[in-house]
Amino acid sequence: MFDTIREMLNKEPFEPFRIVLTSGSGYDIRNPELVALGQTQLTLYYPRSDKFAMLRVNQIAAIEGLASAA
Numbered sequence: 293m294f295d296t297i298r299e300m301l302n303k304e305p306f307e308p309f310r311i312v313l314t315s316g317s318g319y320d321i322r323n324p325e326l327v328a329l330g331q332t333q334l335t336l337y338y339p340r341s342d343k344f345a346m347l348r349v350n351q352i353a354a355i356e357g358l359a360s361a362a
Contacts, residue, residue, distance in 0.1 A: 326338070332349055
């Protein structure tokens, strides 16, 4: 799963995607520059705020593509 996330973040052109956790929570990734990958977790930073979410890689259930905004 970690390699898939890395590939999605490095894809040119970037395509937004959603990370779904085993709890059912979803996190939209719309800017690859706002994601930091560690060995066992990733940190998602929210633009124009001090908020962030730390996600454990072993709790990721799925990765879904997001439809582009028209």
